[in-house]
Amino acid sequence: MSNIYKGLKPSRRNFLRGAAASGAALVGGATGARAAGDPLITEKQPWSQYLGAGVDEAPYGMPSKFEAHVRRQDVPWLTADPISSINFTPLHELDGIITPNGVCFERHHGGVAEIAPQDYRLMINGLVDRPLVFTMDDLMRFPRENHVYFLECAANSGMEWAGSQLNGCQFTHGMIHNVMYTGIPLRLLLEEAGVKTSGKWLLPEGADASGMTRSIPMEKAMDDCLVAFKMNGEALRPEQGYPVRLVVPGWEGNMWIKWLRRIEVGDQPWHHREETSKYTDLLANGQARRFTWEMDAKSVITSPSPQKPITHGPGRMVLTGVAWSGRGTIPRVDVTLDGGITWHMARMSGPSMDKSMHRFYYDFEWDGKPMLLQSRAHDSTGYVQPTKDALRAIRGENSIYHNNSIQTWSVNEQGVAENVEIS
Secondary structure (H helix, E strand, O other), X not given: OOHHHOOOOOOHHHHHHHHHHHHHHHHOHHHHHHHHOOHHHHOOOHHHOOOOOOOOOOOOOOOOHHHOOOOOEOOHHHOOOOOOOEOEOOHHHOOOOOOOHHHOOOEOOOOOOOOOHHHOOEEEEEOEOOOEEEOHHHHOOOOOEEEEEXXXXXXXXXXXXXXXXXXXXXXXXXXXXXXXXXXXXXXXXXXXXXXXXXXXXXXXXXXXXXXXXXXXXXXXHHHOOEEEEEEOOEEOOHHHOOOOEEEOOOEOHHHOOOOEEEEEEEOOOOOOHHHOOOOOEEOOOOOEEOOOOEOOOEEEEEEOEOOXXXXXXXXXXXXEEEEEOOOOOOOEEEEEOEOOOXXXXXXXXXXXXXXXXXXXXXXXXXXXXXXXXXEEEEOOOOOEXXXXXXXXXXXXXXXXXXXXXXXXXXXXXXXXXXXXOOO
């Protein structure tokens, strides 16, 4: 038994006193000494002297005003116009695996379409026995499912192909979010329309001003795609496709058509703008990879990171980050503090779900010396996240898509982190 318990009777008060002493010993004597004379502990504070807001003050709850810095951000010089642009999820401020709806990144090609649910229609046409048009009421009568999936833009980390560019994991990796979708398996709607045997491809189309379209093979549509109307239990946000969007698990975000208005069934891919001039991977020899739909295994350390420096000095600390794969789950993540000389297996925490984010932690004692932090994801297929050099050797530097290479943060003696490249 620890010395702090000697001579104490086994009462609840003495147990709590001992636990507090034990906690102070773990954290360090300075913390305990500081608390003894801290007016925030010893004196009554305003928030405990006056009545606060009532239950109806905020009919729709919002985050604390002290969390106002947790928000999406854009990089103005990345795109020519905010209507066709991107902003980024604040990964460095989040924990667990679920992204709050209000900070899920946005990517628009023609701005947000505002559609009243009573005006919404979804058409299925083309190579089907019965061309159909569904209202929202019609859709609500179909069986629905709930699944947690990540949605990642194919250009996530794209600016990093040619070297370290953006100083913060919100900007290097923030074109991603992870939410629970509620929706109808797409196969049920296709079965209702009766897909002809010659129907091998789908062309989903959005109702926004850009008329977004992508070709999707029938096998994927019949496998795990959803026609979704809720995220994290509530209706889709307008910027996420309200009232209905397509969910294409594990595949690049451009295929997850928002404001879904039409699904055409055909016998071959359409080769529209977003799969020819965009969303193909230009290789070093000038040829382009196409139909590179799946998002490979990837990870990033979210803290410490450039926007989340170490502020407590040397001693006990928690490193954390997220990992994901479009081909399955993430059973293992390794982390290194010395740029890859030695690797340590991280602690995975929380649910492990197919094509979803996974949270990892590494608890250690920081000695106050500089660090080179990296994480390396292993997915359930056996694939291991590559270094940037290894990826460049295969793909060159012409593409901005599908960069899933290992990210490096350099941390100095003051705990300040910076985006660097070492391999």
